[in-house]
Amino acid sequence: MQRVTAEIFAPSKHAFGLALGVQPVIVCRSNRLANAMTTVSSSVSSLITSLGEIPPETVIFGHSETMQSLRERMDKVASANVPVLIQGESGTGKDIIARMIHARSPWRTGPFVKVNCPAIPGTLLESELFGYEKGAFTGAYGSKPGRVELAHRGSLFLDEISELDLALQSKLLQLLQDGQFCRIGAQEDKKVEVRVVCATNRRLEEEIETGTFRQDLFYRINVVNLHLPPLRERRGDIEDLVAYFLEYYNRKYNCRARALSLDLMSALQKYHWPGNIRELENLIKRYVILGNEEVISSDLVGREQEFFNPDINLDGPISLKKLTRQATRELERKVILKVLQAHHWNRKQTARALSISYRALLYKIRDSGLPANRSKRRPEVIAGQVAAAD
Numbered sequence: 001m002q003r004v005t006a007e008i009f010a011p012s013k014h015a016f017g018l019a020l021g022v023q024p025v026i027v028c029r030s031n032r033l034a035n036a037m038t039t040v041s042s043s044v045s046s047l048i049t050s051l052g053e054i055p056p057e058t059v060i061f062g063h064s065e066t067m068q069s070l071r072e073r074m075d076k077v078a079s080a081n082v083p084v085l086i087q088g089e090s091g092t093g094k095d096i097i098a099r100m101i102h103a104r105s106p107w108r109t110g111p112f113v114k115v116n117c118p119a120i121p122g123t124l125l126e127s128e129l130f131g132y133e134k135g136a137f138t139g140a141y142g143s144k145p146g147r148v149e150l151a152h153r154g155s156l157f158l159d160e161i162s163e164l165d166l167a168l169q170s171k172l173l174q175l176l177q178d179g180q181f182c183r184i185g186a187q188e189d190k191k192v193e194v195r196v197v198c199a200t201n202r203r204l205e206e207e208i209e210t211g212t213f214r215q216d217l218f219y220r221i222n223v224v225n226l227h228l229p230p231l232r233e234r235r236g237d238i239e240d241l242v243a244y245f246l247e248y249y250n251r252k253y254n255c256r257a258r259a260l261s262l263d264l265m266s267a268l269q270k271y272h273w274p275g276n277i278r279e280l281e282n283l284i285k286r287y288v289i290l291g292n293e294e295v296i297s298s299d300l301v302g303r304e305q306e307f308f309n310p311d312i313n314l315d316g317p318i319s320l321k322k323l324t325r326q327a328t329r330e331l332e333r334k335v336i337l338k339v340l341q342a343h344h345w346n347r348k349q350t351a352r353a354l355s356i357s358y359r360a361l362l363y364k365i366r367d368s369g370l371p372a373n374r375s376k377r378r379p380e381v382i383a384g385q386v387a388a389a390d
Ligand SMILES: Nc1ncnc2c1ncn2[C@@H]1O[C@H](COP(=O)(O)OP(=O)(O)OP(=O)(O)O)[C@@H](O)[C@H]1O
Pocket: 055, 059, 060, 061, 088, 089, 090, 091, 092, 093, 094, 095, 096, 097, 201, 241, 277, 278, 281, 379, 380
């Protein structure tokens, strides 16, 4: 069974703040599309999830100057129908920003179609995105619109855009240039009006240099760039975020976890947050559920030891040996992850590429906390987070 990889919704008046449990609606203004969508309703329905709650703006943007200017940029760009590229480390809130852009765009009453590119196998991605005609390939018993088409007069959110292969990148380029695309097996191009929002936690400039991302596509999607800072660069917002998550999860789980002690707050302020706001949220969620600060404190200490923290504390004793060991470990983890990704998570090929034995690779994957296979390679897992019960 394929993982849920796309969400389609049209925001209602509940879109912000009260959206929990809202049933998503597909809004479609063209009859032709509406008919087409009816024929695929069963497959699409499996892709629909509820919108989920978006935190209040004061929490999302906090106090830092970077976030304030980001908010201004976002407000301006939302009303203009131009492509937007959202960049930032995993867990910094790219998803939230993409939804906010849609909710403020001229097509806010249209569909918001999210495509989680890495979650769809490369071979299926083209048909998922652009659709197909009957008989286009073995098993194509009927025609099916792709998500590009379903996003007509709405927003198409391409999450982790760097995962598109070069052939799909050129199809996307055509879509961005003239709004045209072609279903697999179709004789003619179709036209859609769609606002494209892309997100990535990679540096696309580097992907261009290595030849895995088209430069012309980069210019097309990067008309406006919104860069979300990592949490360690907006430490001033940690306290408010903690208060928000505490209140939220106390309410959600009907718990009464108390405000954090000053010691723990100060530990949170010092921690380097590789998993960013998602990591902080999960930590507070665990605290609310377990109601015990000690679990969180010892967890933090463990994480500090596990990951290399480049913010070297000059106030205490410095162990060069320990720092070097941590840095080497972190570098090894990054290299293995990159090579695994390059080989589509094929561990035999990865071991060959790294000139180590298959067994050694398996050991290193386990040792570095990387997920064992592609389906689990969510960045928050890679960042070593322990997801709390939900
Ligand atoms: N500014 C914020 N205020 C409050 N909560 C936030 C904020 N940013 C992110 N979160 C929360 O952190 C979690 C991760 O956010 P989100 O999914 O938007 O991150 P992302 O950048 O898309 O991560 P990834 O690259 O892993 O997909 C979500 O549960 C979200 O609600």
